[in-house]
Amino acid sequence: MVAVMGEGTGWTRRAALGLIPALGLAGCAGRSDDAGTAPLSMWAMSWEGDYSPFLMPRFTARTGIDVDVQSLPTTASHEKLLTAFAGGAMPDVLMLFNTWVKEFATIGALAPVTAAPLVADVFPALRASTRVGGHDYAVPWSVAPQVQFYRRDILAEAGYDAPPQDWAGWRTMARAIKRRRPDDYVFLMLLNWPTALVTMLSQAGAAMLRDHDTRGDFQTPEAREAFAYYVSLYTDGYAPMVLSTEMQDPVAAFATGYCSVWPSSPPTLKDFARRADLIPADKWSTARLPGPNGYGAVSGLSASLCVSTQTRRPREAWALVRHLTSVESELDYQRLIGNLPARTDAWGAPQLALPVLRPFAKQTRALSVTPNVIEWERIQIEIQSAAERVIRGVQTLDAALTALDERVDRLLAKRRALLNRGVIA
Amino acid sequence: MTRQERAGWLFAAPVLAIIALVFVLPTALALCLSVTDYSIYALADWSNLRFVGLGNFTDLLSTPLFWRALANTLIFAALGVPMAIGTSLFVALLLNDATVRWKPLWRVLLFAPYVTSIVATAVVWRFLFNQRFGLINRALGAIGVAPVDWLGNPHLSIPAILIFVTWKVFGYNMIVFTAALAAVPQDLMEAARLDGASRWARFRHVTLPAIGPTLLLATVMSVAGFLQIFAEPYVMTMGGPAQSTTTLLYFMFDEGFKWWNLGQASAVAFVLFVMTLAVTVVQTRLGRRREWL
Numbered sequence: 001m002v003a004v005m006g007e008g009t010g011w012t013r014r015a016a017l018g019l020i021p022a023l024g025l026a027g028c029a030g031r032s033d034d035a036g037t038a039p040l041s042m043w044a045m046s047w048e049g050d051y052s053p054f055l056m057p058r059f060t061a062r063t064g065i066d067v068d069v070q071s072l073p074t075t076a077s078h079e080k081l082l083t084a085f086a087g088g089a090m091p092d093v094l095m096l097f098n099t100w101v102k103e104f105a106t107i108g109a110l111a112p113v114t115a116a117p118l119v120a121d122v123f124p125a126l127r128a129s130t131r132v133g134g135h136d137y138a139v140p141w142s143v144a145p146q147v148q149f150y151r152r153d154i155l156a157e158a159g160y161d162a163p164p165q166d167w168a169g170w171r172t173m174a175r176a177i178k179r180r181r182p183d184d185y186v187f188l189m190l191l192n193w194p195t196a197l198v199t200m201l202s203q204a205g206a207a208m209l210r211d212h213d214t215r216g217d218f219q220t221p222e223a224r225e226a227f228a229y230y231v232s233l234y235t236d237g238y239a240p241m242v243l244s245t246e247m248q249d250p251v252a253a254f255a256t257g258y259c260s261v262w263p264s265s266p267p268t269l270k271d272f273a274r275r276a277d278l279i280p281a282d283k284w285s286t287a288r289l290p291g292p293n294g295y296g297a298v299s300g301l302s303a304s305l306c307v308s309t310q311t312r313r314p315r316e317a318w319a320l321v322r323h324l325t326s327v328e329s330e331l332d333y334q335r336l337i338g339n340l341p342a343r344t345d346a347w348g349a350p351q352l353a354l355p356v357l358r359p360f361a362k363q364t365r366a367l368s369v370t371p372n373v374i375e376w377e378r379i380q381i382e383i384q385s386a387a388e389r390v391i392r393g394v395q396t397l398d399a400a401l402t403a404l405d406e407r408v409d410r411l412l413a414k415r416r417a418l419l420n421r422g423v424i425a
Numbered sequence: 426m427t428r429q430e431r432a433g434w435l436f437a438a439p440v441l442a443i444i445a446l447v448f449v450l451p452t453a454l455a456l457c458l459s460v461t462d463y464s465i466y467a468l469a470d471w472s473n474l475r476f477v478g479l480g481n482f483t484d485l486l487s488t489p490l491f492w493r494a495l496a497n498t499l500i501f502a503a504l505g506v507p508m509a510i511g512t513s514l515f516v517a518l519l520l521n522d523a524t525v526r527w528k529p530l531w532r533v534l535l536f537a538p539y540v541t542s543i544v545a546t547a548v549v550w551r552f553l554f555n556q557r558f559g560l561i562n563r564a565l566g567a568i569g570v571a572p573v574d575w576l577g578n579p580h581l582s583i584p585a586i587l588i589f590v591t592w593k594v595f596g597y598n599m600i601v602f603t604a605a606l607a608a609v610p611q612d613l614m615e616a617a618r619l620d621g622a623s624r625w626a627r628f629r630h631v632t633l634p635a636i637g638p639t640l641l642l643a644t645v646m647s648v649a650g651f652l653q654i655f656a657e658p659y660v661m662t663m664g665g666p667a668q669s670t671t672t673l674l675y676f677m678f679d680e681g682f683k684w685w686n687l688g689q690a691s692a693v694a695f696v697l698f699v700m701t702l703a704v705t706v707v708q709t710r711l712g713r714r715r716e717w718l
Contacts, residue, residue, distance in 0.1 A: 073662075077683045086468060086685075107469040144624055192665055243665050245551065246576055374465060385668060391668045392579055403489070410488075414466055420472065 011281070039066035042135060042317055043081070044095035045074045047270050048141070048303060056337060057212050059323045066315050078377065085109045090308040092317040095139060098129040098301040103374040105137035111307045111314060113138055118322060122342045123300065125367035130304055139325045140342035142333070144265040144302035145363035146372045147286050151260040151273075154181070157390045163287050167229055174238040177260055187239040188250055188259035192390065194384035196263045199298050200226040201383070203291040206259040208383075208409070213373045214416040216408030217399045218383075225292065227387060227397060233293045234391045241391060244290060255279040263289055265302070266360065267340030297368040302342070340364075375411045382407050444470055446557050452698075459691035468685060481692035491693070494676040497583065501672060502651040505587050509647055510640070512595040517602035518628075534595035537607045543593070543597070547660040548587045551576070576662055579669035586670060594650075605639035606632070641712040652701050671695050691694055 044052050049071030054308055056067045070091070072080055078100065084090050085107065096104060104110050104286050113119055113136040119127055126140040140261055150163055158176040163169075174186040189196040201208055206223035209216060233239045240247070240259070251271050252265070255278045267376065274277050288295050307317040323329060330341035341347065342359055352361065370376065386404040389395040395403070418424045426434075461467075467474040485491045520531055538546065554575040555562050562572045575585040607633055610663055617627050633640075655674040658664055664671035665677075671679075673693060681690025 080467075082468075082685050103465065107465060150541065192663065197591065202548065222621075242577055245665070247554065247664050248551070388665070389669050393666050414462065414464055418466060423473065 013281070022192050026402055030168045035276055039068040040093065040313065040320055041091035042067055042069045042093040042320065043073045043091045043097075044069060044099075045303075047267055047332075048095055049336050051333070053151070055324060055329050055332060059320060061321060062323075065072060065320070076108065078273060081109075085308075085310075088310060090310040092311040092313060094306050094308060095303050096139065096306055097246070098126065098138075098304055099324070099370065099376050099380075101130045101138045101306070102132050102372050103377070104306070105132040106374055108309060111135040111309050111311070112216055113139060115318070115322075118244050119327070121345045123364060123367060125300055125369055126304075126342055128300070128369055129301055129372060138304035139306075139321055140302070140304045141325055142266070142302045142339040143300045143342050143364055143367075144264060144267070144340065144369065145300040145360050146195065146265055146289055146298045147359045148289050149254070149262040149264055149268055149284055149286055151254070151283060152285050153283055154257055154260040162285070162288060165288075165294045166290050166355060167292050170271060171233070171238070172235075174233070174236075175260075176237060180209060181257065181260075184257055185240045185259050186261055187233055188254060188262040188264075189233070189239050190244045190247060190250070191234075191241060191388050192243045192245075192384060192423070194380040195265075195299075197226070197230045197363060197384060197387055198345050198380055199263070200230055201291060202370075203296045203298060204229075208309075208379075209371045214377075214412050214419055216405040216412070218386075218404045218408070224401065227267055227390070227401065229292075230387055231390050231397065251275055251279065254284075265339045270336075273338065286356050288363050295366070297361060297366040299370055300367040302339070304342075320337075341348065355398060360394045373412070374414060375415065379408055382411070386409060392395070435694045445603060454693055455691045458687050459695050462686045463686070463688040464684045477688070481688050482696075484689065485692055485696070489674060490668060490671065494497050494671045494673045497669065497671060498652060498654070498673045500583055501587065501654050502648055504583070505590060505654070506644065506647045506650045508587055508591045509595055509651075510598060510643055513643070514602055514640075515600035516595065516633075516644050517599045517606055520599070521606045526608050532600065535599060538593050539550075539596040542654050545658065546593060547589070550592075551661060554585055554589075577666050579667045582662055582666055586657050586661055589661065590654070593657075598647070601639060602636065603644060607637040609635040637715065638712070641708065648704050648708065649701050652697065652704070 012407040020040045034295070043049070050070075051174050052069045053067075056069070059064055071158060081090075081094065081096070081100075083106070085104070090109060096110075106347055119130075119136050122140045123143050126143060127136065130136055130138040130140060133323065142228070148163060151318070152179060155161070155163065155173070157180055158173065160173055164173055177186050178184075189220065190313065190338075201223060204226040208223065209218050218227075234241055247253055250259075250262070254262050255275070272281075289298055305321045307314060307321060311317045325342070326345055327341065327349075330339070330343060330346050331340045331351060334341060334351060340352070340357070347361065347364075371379075373379075382404060386400040386407075388401045390397050415424070437607065442477070460476060462475050462477045462480065464473075469663070494712060516535060519525065520535075551648065552558070555573050556562060556574045556577060565573065567569075569712070573581065575581055613631050614627060617631050620628070630685055653674050654672050658670040658672060660676055661676075662670045664675050677690045677693040677697070680686045680693065
């Protein structure tokens with residue numbers, strides 16, 4: 001085949017070989033000067049990544065700018081974004097989970113927000129997580145207060161119209177459900193998802209970090225109470241000891257009644273809407289999460305939009321952020337994927353008055369503030385694996401909490417050193 | 426330098442240049458990184474970078490997860506190499522039997538797992554291992570065994586992954602062994618049979634010496650492979666449950682690429698490099714003593 005082609009077109013093998021370095025050089029030449037016509041690039045995770053293209057036609061119609069959205073798998077997004085920054089391949093606009101903003105701002109990946117009105121009316125607890133050194137580095141896109149989704153029919157069988165407001169009551173309800181359904185569980189809390197435990201820690205009043213967030217603080221009575229309560233839900237058989245790799249379909253687990261109470265956040269609204277044939281809307285409802293002594297503040301952190309420092313078109317990139325975080329777009333997003341608006345101004349809209357959204361609305365008035373250190377994402381994983389070791393009987397609670405403090409101290413060693421030298425504030 | 430030598434160097438030069446560029450240079454750079462505290466703070470500002478000497482290595486020695494990962498890796502290698510090589514050899518011997526029909530078909534079917542995508546097969550095996558719905562537990566249930574929590578029990582997660590890995594990789598060495606077995610001298614085999622050697626004695630004294638070098642090569646490659654096991658735990662269990670399947674390479678990946686502690690990760694890489702080198706040297710020594718190399 002090759003020989004025939006060579007004869008027919010007058011190609012020689014040497015000429016063909018000579019072409020290889022030429023192609024290599026052409027590949028190295030990089031992006032040509034197409035900045036004026038190429039679409040803006042944007043990366044987002046989760047439902048936001050899949051559904052962002054639906055918000056783009058209006059933007060393109062108004063500004064004439066095309067946007068190319070790439071959806072990143074959530075579990076691999078952190079390393080992908082860091083590698084992109086180190087390699088100079090960041091998109092123009094990117095979505096970040098709020099707990100990552102400080103990290104990316106510190107390494108110089110994010111352009112500061114210069115237009116103050118962009119962040120003027122977002123929930124203060126969200127805005128706090130995007131501020132570094134007195135500047136805003138991201139525009140919060142949504143608020144995601146943790147609530148519980150519960151099966152109305154299963155709770156009714158056990159004699160409950162709605163879940164109780166405190167931990168003791170929650171456990172009593174679980175016992176009543178478990179008695180009627182011994183082969184099923186009650187709480188859907190996967191063993192490698194830290195949010196439920198971190199929420200309990202903050203509700204119990206555990207600071208988690210001390211000494212200007214340079215050391216772990218998990219051997220306090222508050223932290224111990226939250227850990228012990230969380231662990232007991234598993235050891236008493238109210239929550240299944242499974243990882244996300246084992247429970248591949250949590251929605252089905254909830255729909256079949258394998259678990260009847262699911263502490264989760266607004267994206268679950270979309271999961272349920274999408275599979276309404278499996279889990280009809282009259283079978284479930286939402287309620288605020290219980291605290292040790294009744295309702296309290298929980299984290300509402302969700303996702304924000306940022307502009308990369310590597311963008312060559314900052315004006316267009318900010319225009320896109322302004323469009324996506326406008327009240328109009330945020331309300332559109334609420335209809336599309338359930339995300340709740342980060343702007344307080346949007347909350348007067350009638351579409352947010354639905355009964356299932358009421359617990360979210362009430363919870364947005366009590367949002368807790370999360371420790372704002374670069375290492376927080378990692379610390380959360382350590383918190384969760386400490387709990388997992390206790391639940392699986394590998395370590396005692398005391399040993400796990402001591403080890404957790406040591407581990408967190410070590411993770412924060414560099415921060416401590418930089419703080420002592422006065423390099424960071 | 427003679428003309429011939431010059432020509433030899435000239436022809437080898439492109440390959441040597443590539444090896445230097447993509448292997449020697451990165452290895453040397455990684456070694457340099459391993460004596461610094463390169464972390465996300467250094468990515469933010471180069472002035473945060475410090476020379477720490479052997480600090481990363483002493484740090485590693487006092488990190489429980491490092492020891493855990495090291496132990497897990499050694500368990501993977503100690504159990505996995507005999508499992509994988511044994512299965513390959515056993516199946517190759519079966520296929521080598523004169524009475525087996527449709528040999529090419531069997532060879533293709535048994536080799537297929539090796540060339541299928543690891544992520545796709547891992548998803549299927551995760552279903553097979555599922556405690557509630559998995560086929561494996563169904564089958565065990567039929568013979569009266571209670572459901573086993575394959576991927577959720579910290580003591581069973583490594584064996585479960587090894588079953589998957591063995592299924593995935595045995596095809597490659599099976600083909601290698603099939604080729605080696607074809608070269609076993611038939612006259613020797615017949616002479617041994619005439620002398621009344623049993624099936625085991627024929628395997629031990631005729632087949633094994635003939636395929637010895639191949640066996641050694643396969644073992645060296647498998648040990649190196651199992652010491653670097655990463656993708657299987659990554660897609661099956663994400664290092665869990667309770668970090669029971671976190672291997673050295675997984676630990677290095679987390680430190681380096683997820684959290685950008687490249688100093689620490691390079692130190693792990695260096696430890697792994699030394700380990701692989703040491704094991705390979707020992708194996709070649711053994712092989713040389715038995716005149717296999």
